Amino acid sequence: MDLILGSHNKGKLREYKALLADAPFTLRLLDEVGLAAFDVQETGETIEANALLKARAYANACHMPVLADDTGLEVDALDGGPGVYSARYGSSDRERCQRLLSELFNVPQEARSARFVCVIAVARPNNGQTITARGVVEGRIAFSMGQGSEGFGYDRIFIPDGYDVTWNAISLAEKNHISHRGRAARALLPLLSHF
Amino acid sequence: MDLILGSHNKGKLREYKALLADAPFTLRLLDEVGLAAFDVQETGETIEANALLKARAYANACHMPVLADDTGLEVDALDGGPGVYSARYGSSDRERCQRLLSELFNVPQEARSARFVCVIAVARPNNGQTITARGVVEGRIAFSMGQGSEGFGYDRIFIPDGYDVTWNAISLAEKNHISHRGRAARALLPLLSHF
Numbered sequence: 116m117d118l119i120l121g122s123h124n125k126g127k128l129r130e131y132k133a134l135l136a137d138a139p140f141t142l143r144l145l146d147e148v149g150l151a152a153f154d155v156q157e158t159g160e161t162i163e164a165n166a167l168l169k170a171r172a173y174a175n176a177c178h179m180p181v182l183a184d185d186t187g188l189e190v191d192a193l194d195g196g197p198g199v200y201s202a203r204y205g206s207s208d209r210e211r212c213q214r215l216l217s218e219l220f221n222v223p224q225e226a227r228s229a230r231f232v233c234v235i236a237v238a239r240p241n242n243g244q245t246i247t248a249r250g251v252v253e254g255r256i257a258f259s260m261g262q263g264s265e266g267f268g269y270d271r272i273f274i275p276d277g278y279d280v281t282w283n284a285i286s287l288a289e290k291n292h293i294s295h296r297g298r299a300a301r302a303l304l305p306l307l308s309h310f
Numbered sequence: 311m312d313l314i315l316g317s318h319n320k321g322k323l324r325e326y327k328a329l330l331a332d333a334p335f336t337l338r339l340l341d342e343v344g345l346a347a348f349d350v351q352e353t354g355e356t357i358e359a360n361a362l363l364k365a366r367a368y369a370n371a372c373h374m375p376v377l378a379d380d381t382g383l384e385v386d387a388l389d390g391g392p393g394v395y396s397a398r399y400g401s402s403d404r405e406r407c408q409r410l411l412s413e414l415f416n417v418p419q420e421a422r423s424a425r426f427v428c429v430i431a432v433a434r435p436n437n438g439q440t441i442t443a444r445g446v447v448e449g450r451i452a453f454s455m456g457q458g459s460e461g462f463g464y465d466r467i468f469i470p471d472g473y474d475v476t477w478n479a480i481s482l483a484e485k486n487h488i489s490h491r492g493r494a495a496r497a498l499l500p501l502l503s504h505f
Contacts, residue, residue, distance in 0.1 A: 163362075163366075163437070163440070164359070167358075167362070171358075242358070242444055243443075243444060243497075244441065244442060244443045244444070244497055244498070244501060245358070245440070245441065245442040246439065246440065246441045246442075246501065247439060247440040247441075248438075248439045249437055249438060249439070302438075302439060303439075305504050306439060306441065306501060306504060306505065308504070309500050309501060309503070309504040310501065
């Protein structure tokens with residue numbers, strides 16, 4: 116059966132195809148079902164609400180089941196922020212990282228705990244069933260941007276627990292294995308097989 | 311395994327025990343897990359959002375998986391209202407029914423279509439997985455309150471498709487069989503068995 120990925124991003128499609136290889140679905144992009152120009156405003160108050168909102172809206176638009184996700188970085192010293200606003204925290208990855216570093220200026224190591232959270236939601240069309248699953252990676256915010264390849268999003272300032280380098284310095288294979296998205300996908304799989 | 315019903319209502323507990331008899335869970339009320347005084351504000355913008363919001367809040371409070379539902383009556387001539395506001399549409403069942411009847415004064419039979427919608431949500435604690443399922447009964451709004459027993463909520467003014475009497479005049483056994491809650495529960499069962 117076809118499952119539509121609520122995204123226009125081919126890299127994300129490849130990643131999810133690998134993560135959900137055991138699920139009885141063929142993943143396809145929105146663009147393959149006539150929704151190349153369709154976007155959903157992420158107006159939810161939580162990461163979970165945004166993932167559900169996207170899956171629901173796309174599923175109702177294309178009349179097929181849709182998988183969508185939302186990701187955020189929760190920093191304890193910022194009361195869980197930027198959280199659901201992570202993507203809107205600045206106009207580029209660099210700007211977002213610099214803003215976070217400056218807001219944590221003076222915050223000591225033991226108070227810099229943070230986590231990456233990913234929620235995956237799947238919705239059937241016509242307001243049908245939904246499922247969600249969450250994956251979390253605990254860690255802390257570094258004091259400066261890490262060395263290594265450019266990385267993505269907040270990777271350059273996030274040090275996962277058990278490591279002493281920022282996430283962009285960790286190999287992609289290793290990162291995929293422990294990632295919040297990978298964990299969410301593994302939590303989703305048993306539900307998805309019976310969706 | 312225990313599954314907590316996000317409700318203080320023993321009648322609802324009995325109904326769900328019957329509906330979910332095949333699920334591998336023992337249903338218990340909030341009151342049995344120390345949440346007798348706990349209530350959640352239903353601030354969601356949709357029936358689905360409210361069901362999820364309740365299941366999520368209760369599950370995080372009692373650290374066990376919770377099942378919660380929300381129900382609304384969607385009237386096409388009122389653009390889907392009262393919908394998520396069904397319970398707040400008046401201060402008693404009679405007042406709510408009378409308000410709806412007066413708002414549909416002059417609306418002819420063919421434009422009085424409506425549906426009862428029930429969404430059941432189940433959430434694991436600690437922001438874990440969620441599932442939702444929806445059950446719908448299509449029908450229309452009567453021109454006056456139906457005869458028969460007092461009924462419940464909007465039952466006295468709702469005529470399900472295939473009937474020519476209001477819902478409160480239909481036997482409870484028959485009503486349970488076709489009800490929106492029964493349909494939502496049956497849609498939920500395959501997911502719940504693997505939750």
